[in-house]
Amino acid sequence: MLRAFFTGLGLLLVLIIAVAGFRGQKSSEPPIEIFPDMDHQPKVKAQVPSEFFADGRGNRLPVPGTVPVGYEMPQSGADPFPDEGKYRTVRFSAGTDYFNTGKFGTKWGTGIPLPVTAQLLQRGRERYTIYCGVCHGASGSGNGVTSQYGLVAIADLHQARLRDMADGEIFNTITHGKNTMLGYGANIPVDDRWAIVAYVRAIQLAGAATLDDVPPDERAKLEALPQP
Ligand code: HEC
Numbered sequence: 536m537l538r539a540f541f542t543g544l545g546l547l548l549v550l551i552i553a554v555a556g557f558r559g560q561k562s563s564e565p566p567i568e569i570f571p572d573m574d575h576q577p578k579v580k581a582q583v584p585s586e587f588f589a590d591g592r593g594n595r596l597p598v599p600g601t602v603p604v605g606y607e608m609p610q611s612g613a614d615p616f617p618d619e620g621k622y623r624t625v626r627f628s629a630g631t632d633y634f635n636t637g638k639f640g641t642k643w644g645t646g647i648p649l650p651v652t653a654q655l656l657q658r659g660r661e662r663y664t665i666y667c668g669v670c671h672g673a674s675g676s677g678n679g680v681t682s683q684y685g686l687v688a689i690a691d692l693h694q695a696r697l698r699d700m701a702d703g704e705i706f707n708t709i710t711h712g713k714n715t716m717l718g719y720g721a722n723i724p725v726d727d728r729w730a731i732v733a734y735v736r737a738i739q740l741a742g743a744a745t746l747d748d749v750p751p752d753e754r755a756k757l758e759a760l761p762q763p
Contacts (some may be wrong), residue, residue, distance in 0.1 A: 559707045628710060636727060637703030637710070645701040647733050649726060659734025662727045664721055667735075675738045688715065692735055693742040705732050 568574065571762050572725065585593035628635045634648045664673070672678040675692035682689055690713075696705060697705075709728045712718035724733070740748075749757065 582690055586750050592728075606740065626726055628725055633703065634729075637701075637706035639703075642704040643701035643707070645703060646731055647702060647736075649729050649733075651733050657736055658727065659730035659732070661733050662723065662740075663734045666723060667731065670716070671701055675735065675742065690716075693739060699738050702732050702736070705735060 546621055555664045579587075579593040581594065583593045584591050588595070593731070630636075631638075633639055637643060647655075670677075670679040670681045670686060671692055672682075672688045672689075677689040677691040679689065706728055709723060709731060710718055710720035719728075746754065
C-alpha cells in the first residue's frame with residue numbers, strides 16, 4: 536500500500552518536472568495554448584492601419600454631422616424655442632432638484648417646471664409620438680403597434696389612477712421606467728420629458744372631457760351645426 540503510494544508520488548513528481556520543469560528554454564515557436572480563451576480575435580486595434588478599408592486606416596472617421604454626447608446640437612433651420620432660452624434639447628438629469636427628478640425631497644411634486652406654451656405641447660406631442668406612442672398608442676389608451684406583436688399589459692394612460700398621479704411621478708416613470716416599461720432617461724433630455732408630461736396631461740384631459748368642458752361660445756357653434 537505504502538509502496539504503491541511512494542511509486543505514485545515519484546511518478547507524479549517526474550511528470551510535473553517533465554511538463555513544467557523545462558520552461559527556461561528559449562523557443563521561436565508560438566507557445567502551446569491549451570485554453571486560448573479570446574486571446575486571438577479578428578479585430579482592428581486603435582490607431583493601427585488596416586488593409587480592409589480603401590484608405591488604409593483602421594480607425595474610421597465619425598459620420599459627418601456626428602455630435603458628441605453632452606454637446607449642444609447645431610440647430611438646423613429655425614430655433615424651435617426662440618423665446619425660451621431655458622429650453623434645451625440636449626440636457627440630461629444632473630442634480631436632485633424637482634426639475635431633474637420630479638421629486639421634492641422624498642415626495643412627488645406636481646407642476647410643469649417649464650412655461651406651458653403651445654410650442655411645448657407641440658414638442659411634447661412630437662416626442663410622445665416618437666417615444667411613447669409605439670406602446671401607449673396615439674391616444675394613450677395602451678393599444679400602440681407593439682400590442683399587436685405580443686407586448687401585454689401596456690398601461691392605459693386614461694385610468695383614474697394615472698390621471699390623478701403627480702406630474703413628478705410620470706416624469707420619473709419616463710426617466711426610470713416602471714415594472715416592464717424600461718426607462719428613457721438616457722434617451723430623452725429632461726426638457727423633452729417635461730414636454731411629454733405636459734402632452735400626456737393634455738391627452739388625459741381630452742380623454743375625460745365632457746360637453747361641459749367646451750367653452751360656451753364654441754359649444755353654441757357646435758350646437759348650431761346640423762345634427763345627424
Ligand atoms: C416598450 C413599450 C413602452 C414604451 C415605449 C413606453 N411605455 Fe409606458 N408603459 C409600458 C408598459 C408595459 C407599462 C405598464 C408597466 C406595469 O406597470 O406593468 C407602462 C406604464 C406606464 C405608465 C404608468 C406607470 C405606473 O405608475 O403605473 C406611464 C405613466 C407611462 N407608461 C408613460 C409612458 C411615457 C410618457 C412614455 C414615453 C416616454 C412611455 N410610457 C413609453 C410600456 C411602454
